[in-house]
Amino acid sequence: xxxxxxxxxxxxxxxxxxxxxxxxxxxxxxxxxxxxxxxxxxxxxxxxxxxxxxxxxxxxxxxxxxxxxxxxxxxxxxxxxxxxxxxxxxxxxxxxxxxxxxxxxxxxxxxxxxxxxxxxxxxxxxxxxx
Amino acid sequence: xxxxxxxxxxxxxxxxxxxxxxxxxxxxxxxxxxxxxxxxxxxxxxxxxxxxxxxxxxxxxxxxxxxxxxxxxxxxxxxxxxxxxxxxxxxxxxxxxxxxxxxxxxxxxxxxxxxxxxxxxxxxxxxxxxxxxxxxxxxxxxxxxxxxxxxxxxxxxxxxxxxxxxxxxxxxxxxxxxxxxxxxxxxxxxxxxxxxxxxxxxxxxxxxxxxxxxxxxxxxxxxxxxxxxxxxxxxxxxxxxxxxxxxxxxxxxxxxxxxxxxxxxxxxxxxxxxxxxxxxxxxxxxxxxxxxxxxxxxxxxxxxxxxxxxxx
Numbered sequence: 001x002x003x004x005x006x007x008x009x010x011x012x013x014x015x016x017x018x019x020x021x022x023x024x025x026x027x028x029x030x031x032x033x034x035x036x037x038x039x040x041x042x043x044x045x046x047x048x049x050x051x052x053x054x055x056x057x058x059x060x061x062x063x064x065x066x067x068x069x070x071x072x073x074x075x076x077x078x079x080x081x082x083x084x085x086x087x088x089x090x091x092x093x094x095x096x097x098x099x100x101x102x103x104x105x106x107x108x109x110x111x112x113x114x115x116x117x118x119x120x121x122x123x124x125x126x127x128x129x130x
Numbered sequence: 131x132x133x134x135x136x137x138x139x140x141x142x143x144x145x146x147x148x149x150x151x152x153x154x155x156x157x158x159x160x161x162x163x164x165x166x167x168x169x170x171x172x173x174x175x176x177x178x179x180x181x182x183x184x185x186x187x188x189x190x191x192x193x194x195x196x197x198x199x200x201x202x203x204x205x206x207x208x209x210x211x212x213x214x215x216x217x218x219x220x221x222x223x224x225x226x227x228x229x230x231x232x233x234x235x236x237x238x239x240x241x242x243x244x245x246x247x248x249x250x251x252x253x254x255x256x257x258x259x260x261x262x263x264x265x266x267x268x269x270x271x272x273x274x275x276x277x278x279x280x281x282x283x284x285x286x287x288x289x290x291x292x293x294x295x296x297x298x299x300x301x302x303x304x305x306x307x308x309x310x311x312x313x314x315x316x317x318x319x320x321x322x323x324x325x326x327x328x329x330x331x332x333x334x335x336x337x338x339x340x341x342x343x344x345x346x347x348x349x350x351x352x353x354x355x356x357x358x359x360x361x362x363x364x365x366x367x368x369x370x371x372x373x374x375x376x377x378x379x380x381x382x383x384x385x386x387x388x389x390x391x392x393x394x395x396x397x398x399x400x401x402x403x404x405x406x407x408x409x410x411x412x413x414x415x416x417x418x419x420x421x422x423x424x425x426x427x428x429x430x431x432x433x434x435x436x437x438x439x440x441x442x
Contacts, residue, residue, distance in 0.1 A: 003154045004217070004242070029218035034242050039225035046231045050224060053231075053238055055146040083143045 005129055006034045007058040010047040012075060015065035016040055020093065020114075024060065027118035033058075033125070044071055048078035051087065057129050060121075061108075063093045073106035080107070086130040090121065133158065134165035137264055142237065145264050149239055152260065153253045163256060166263035171385070173205070173262040173269045174372050177287030179249060179309065182275025184293040185319040187226035189355040190272050194230055196365045197268050203235040205261030205269040209250055212242035219243075223272060237261060248282030249273040255286050255392065276309055284312045285391055288381060289371045291364075293317045294333070296325030310336060313348050314371050317364055321352035346374055408440055 009025045011018055018040055025035045036054045038047070051059050059079060061072055072091050079087055091103060092112040100111045110124050133151065136144035148166070151159045176193075178186050187208065194204045208223035219242035230236045239261075241251045250273060261269050273283050284290055292313035310333075318329055333350050337343070349367050353360035375381035409415040418436075421427040 004244070025220055029213060029220050030216045032217040034212075034219045034221060034240075036221045036224060036240050038228060038231075042228065046228060049231050052142060052146055054221075054240060055150040 004032070004034045005058065005125065006036065006054060006056040007060055007125070008036045008038065008047070008051050008054060008056040009060045009062065010038050010042050010050070010075075011040050011062050012042050012044055012047055012071040013063055013065050013067045014041055015063065017064055018062070020064070021062040024062065024092065024118060024121060027122060028060075028125075031122040031126075044074040044078050047075050048082060051079050052082045052084060056087065058088045058090065058125055061089070061091045061093075063091070063095075066094070068093065068095055069099055069102060072103055072108055076107035088125065088129050090124065092116070092121075134162045137162075137166070137260070138169060140264075142234075145237060145260065146239070148260050149257050152256045153241065153251075163259070166260060169263040170259045171262065173258075173266050175258055175262075175269045175271065175286065175288045176368060177271045177273065177283035177290040178293060179273040179276050179280075179283050179290065179312075180293030180319075181277070181295070181298060184275070184295045185355045186272050186275070186293050187223045189293055189317065189319055189353065190223075190270050191227045191230060192353075192355050192358055192361045193365060193368075194227070194236060194268075194270065196361050198230075198233060198235055200365075202267035203265065204230075204237075205258075205264070205266035206230075206236070206238040206272065207254055207257050207261070207269070208238065208240045208272045209243060209254060209274050210240065211274050212244045212251075214245070217244075237264070237266065243274060246282075247280070249276045249280030250282045250286060258286065281308055281312050285388060288375060288384065289314050289368055291315045291317060291368065293319050294329060295320045296323045296329045311340075314346070315364070315367050316348055316350045317353050317360075318350060319353045319355055321360065322354050322357070326352065345378060346371070405436065405440055409436060 007028050009021050011021055025037050028035045036056065038050050059075065061075060063071060068091065076089050089108045090110050091108045095111050095113055103111055109128055112121055133144045133148050137148055148162050151162055178190055180186055190206060194206060197204050210219055210221045210223060212219040221240035221242060223240055224238060227238055230238060239257060241254060243251045246252045254271060258269050258271060271283060271287055273280065290312050292309060294316065316333055318326055330350055337347060351360055351364045351367055353364055418432050422429050422432055
């Protein structure tokens, strides 16, 4: 049996909107990935532990509240701290362009802002997953 | 790293990686399972099955919490369907179990069915063994939402809990074969809804018709999982069932039957693979397919010939 790419789609923080995350989850499913969706209002600690238990290859974070400069890097730090050093991190949501370089420095490989076709996310994951 | 040794020493990462190795059939998988096997056979394995939307995930969450309150460690394997078209899956059972995520006495793993049709994935039984070897006292297997014939769970679990909800169908549904025959315990969930008494009566009548319940009649328990109602009673009933199996010697019988099934399945799989590799390498297989398709040969004698040549 060939390996399936496993992706955790997670919403850290307090915003209550997951339409975008669900659209992305569906697109990733249609691309043949196994998508683990954990629902709204997750703490970085919960996301990191779910990533460990599910042994995912990719963690996709979605956030609309503006707390990304704090929460995204925190998730990366916690996941790596569990010994999962080969996970690919991507982010999405309402993220100002000015914030993107700092997120990339913190280990988020790519940030997808509103209007990105879902096929671009699929292509990026296929090209960069380890 | 030596995954099996690290798992036995308590590493959660090793536990997770062991499941991945088995699920993806990595070369390391057999070695890991060989080392873990002597450490299995201790956990009480509880299958949770029922139609989509019956509340299996929510009930599993609440049952796990009650077992944790009693000081037991818990493993959960949650199976969701894989798309037959894309091969992808959305595994969403964790949504109902988020409060368990940070409890170190709990480990939850989601799996896609990956083409398996019996309500489980092909690697569910081995995943249960891995969790068992890691020392979990109770392991829940949550099946995909089932219809009437996805009954693989019986072969994998010590105790099968069938979860039903009021309002799904009339009493004809209750005498159908399949899922309703496999319950060791029944839970009528969402029992605050209309129709619960009627469903209860229909189930009792169905059980009245069963001839083979000499010493265990499956109890029917009412729960409202979302309100945490009936959970303690349900756990007590599940415990009674495993105690019954132990005292009557049926647990050993069930597990022996399971071991037999697993050995036969492994022989079948390895033999199939060996022959497939062998006929592909010989290069004759395509010719044989063509000759059968064009009715020059019949498939029965071709299969006999293939097996005779290779199994001496």
